Amino acid sequence: MNAVTENVSLTNDLDMTNYWMPFTANKQFKSAPRLLKSAKGMYYTTVDGRKVMDGCAGLWCVNAGHGREEIIEAVHNQMMEMDYAPSFQMGHPLAFEAATKVAEVMPAGLDRIFFANSGSEAVDTALKIALAYHRARGEGQRTRLIGRERGYSGVGFGGISVGGIVSNRKAYSANLIPGVDHISHTHSIENMAYSQGQPAWGAHLADDLERLVALHDASTIAAVIVEPVAGSTGVLIPPQGYLQRLRDICTKHGILLIFDEVITGFGRLGAATASEYFGVTPDLLTMAKAINNAAIPMSAVAASRQVHDAIVNAGPGNAIELFHGYTYSAHPTAAAACIAAQDIYKREGLFARANQMAPKFQAAIHALRGEPHVKDIRNLGLMGAVELNSRDGAPGTRAYDVFLKCFEKGVMVRFTGDILAFSPPLIVTDAQIDEIFATVKSALHSVA
Numbered sequence: 001m002n003a004v005t006e007n008v009s010l011t012n013d014l015d016m017t018n019y020w021m022p023f024t025a026n027k028q029f030k031s032a033p034r035l036l037k038s039a040k041g042m043y044y045t046t047v048d049g050r051k052v053m054d055g056c057a058g059l060w061c062v063n064a065g066h067g068r069e070e071i072i073e074a075v076h077n078q079m080m081e082m083d084y085a086p087s088f089q090m091g092h093p094l095a096f097e098a099a100t101k102v103a104e105v106m107p108a109g110l111d112r113i114f115f116a117n118s119g120s121e122a123v124d125t126a127l128k129i130a131l132a133y134h135r136a137r138g139e140g141q142r143t144r145l146i147g148r149e150r151g152y153s154g155v156g157f158g159g160i161s162v163g164g165i166v167s168n169r170k171a172y173s174a175n176l177i178p179g180v181d182h183i184s185h186t187h188s189i190e191n192m193a194y195s196q197g198q199p200a201w202g203a204h205l206a207d208d209l210e211r212l213v214a215l216h217d218a219s220t221i222a223a224v225i226v227e228p229v230a231g232s233t234g235v236l237i238p239p240q241g242y243l244q245r246l247r248d249i250c251t252k253h254g255i256l257l258i259f260d261e262v263i264t265g266f267g268r269l270g271a272a273t274a275s276e277y278f279g280v281t282p283d284l285l286t287m288a289k290a291i292n293n294a295a296i297p298m299s300a301v302a303a304s305r306q307v308h309d310a311i312v313n314a315g316p317g318n319a320i321e322l323f324h325g326y327t328y329s330a331h332p333t334a335a336a337a338c339i340a341a342q343d344i345y346k347r348e349g350l351f352a353r354a355n356q357m358a359p360k361f362q363a364a365i366h367a368l369r370g371e372p373h374v375k376d377i378r379n380l381g382l383m384g385a386v387e388l389n390s391r392d393g394a395p396g397t398r399a400y401d402v403f404l405k406c407f408e409k410g411v412m413v414r415f416t417g418d419i420l421a422f423s424p425p426l427i428v429t430d431a432q433i434d435e436i437f438a439t440v441k442s443a444l445h446s447v448a
């Protein structure tokens with residue numbers, strides 16, 4: 001059997017009944033599966049031997065490109081040396097080294113790092129730290145959490161409660177955590193269509209937080225959590241001045257500001273964090289995905305010293321300060337991958353590279369203006385979206401068809417509703433950016 005026949009029979013022989021796929025139309029997928037077999041650099045290879053360019057860094061996470069040997073070697077070596085160490089009341093050196101590496105690229109003062117395993121866990125961790133902080137300071141009545149409409153903060157009960165994506169909430173609506181409210185989202189096609197970079201309109205939308213302060217009283221509010229750039233809902237770029245205004249309102253009322261940087265962390269905007277990019281520093285920052293180039297599940301929360309110290313210094317020296325943590329917090333292999341990935345980012349200057357490539361990416365994505373079905377285009381750094389007009393009575397189907405066509409033509413993109421999203425690995429070249437958007441253009445012409 002040659003490689004191709006072997007691969008094809010692998011698809012035919014595969015029993016797909018048992019695996020219940022996440023965020024996937026299971027029946028549709030299993031009737032015509034898209035199976036990936038290997039990955040290197042900017043490309044996946046499918047089980048039938050086709051190369052597919054990765055236009056979205058996996059799920060916004062493989063920022064240094066696939067198959068990085070330094071990471072593989074670090075993980076392998078760590079596995080050989082020590083597969084696991086308990087994370088409670090025991091430590092191992094790589095956990096501390098990984099925290100130091102991560103802290104080095106965090107905004108100044110946000111250098112106390114708590115590890116978890118997914119973005120959802122990082123969000124729950126940050127929300128719990130916010131509550132613990134106020135309690136430790138004698139303001140335990142600050143229990144209200146504020147999220148934002150259209151926000152995606154993962155799928156834990158904390159994350160979907162502060163999140164604002166209806167489809168992720170409605171089945172669980174009676175059981176969402178109590179005492180949560182939402183500020184309005186920042187998107188308005190009327191006022192910001194085809195903005196290149198940050199829209200000029202909309203800083204005033206941050207004042208919606210004042211409305212909630214007036215409604216609930218600041219003394220009841222623990223924290224506000226927002227994605228600096230909303231990713232999964234379709235790349236919503238914050239208006240100029242918006243995040244600073246949110247920061248100022250939080251500071252004025254003693255409310256903690258949490259940036260959910262699960263997508264924006266580690267170079268997506270051309271700086272280590274969105275916080276650095278926008279010059280706005282939160283009190284807590286969640287990260288995951290690219291923290292170790294997605295090689296092994298890992299996430300983290302960076303806390304300000306003020307928040308950390310308030311909790312850690314509150315009790316006696318021999319008492320656990322925060323009743324929270326995971327069996328796999330700072331898992332040795334994840335920590336090894338984290339150190340190796342952070343070294344790659346630094347050595348190859350990948351955050352700066354993303355910044356250099358951003359104008360090319362902006363020009364290429366906006367060149368789709370006027371193509372069939374296109375309603376809006378938006379971008380920042382190396383993330384962008386093309387919003388399509390929906391088919392009457394069948395929202396989401398057009399973007400799905402474009403996604404399929406692109407996949408058939410050798411480029412992987414993402415879609416959410418009728419929005420196509422792009423976030424290539426930071427190693428993407430000019431020619432590859434051209435190829436991604438030329439493929440999208442031809443796909444747009446080929447769907448009804």
Ligand SMILES: Cc1ncc(COP(=O)(O)O)c(C=O)c1O
Pocket residue numbers: 117118119120121123152153154155227231232260261262263288289
């Ligand atoms: C901003 C944000 N927060 C949290 C999450 C949840 O991360 P995970 O899927 O690792 O739980 C995501 C995932 O896309 C995200 O984009």
